[in-house]
Amino acid sequence: MPRFQRQVRVRVANRTMYLDVYAEQERVAFELDGAAAHGDPRQREIDLRRDALLATLGILVVRFSHRRLVHDPTEVRREIVAILDRRRSPQ
Template sequence: MYLDKFADRERVNLELDGATTHGDPHQREVDLRRDALLATIGIVVVRFAHRRLVNEIAAVRRETLAILAIRRT
């Protein structure tokens, strides 16, 4: 299974979702099933839309760092 950006120590997978693929209802279902499967082995999936990555860089960075910090404790 391919993970976009996996933080091993924190067991967090950061998924970078593009509108073309992830706007499809079938793909959304596939993503939800995959996220649930990863949760069964203790991996938290955090998804960021491409739009946010481009337009809200500082906010995405803050959120990511906060999530990783919480998971370290």
């Protein structure tokens, strides 16, 4: 696993956002979503709009639920490594 930056501040479209975990070289933000806030359909819409804004900067947003992080950390780690490997390889 590479070293990740945490709570990285990003400005886009006159908005300031904070990325939970950021792999700068690969331009991937990993968001760690809790069920309380992110289970609400309104919050989901806000997340989708935020992710679209970050995509305009070339940042891929990957979201993991708290439940997956707790109950399946090995699979989450495997997915993160695969995503980062793919982003590093020539397209």
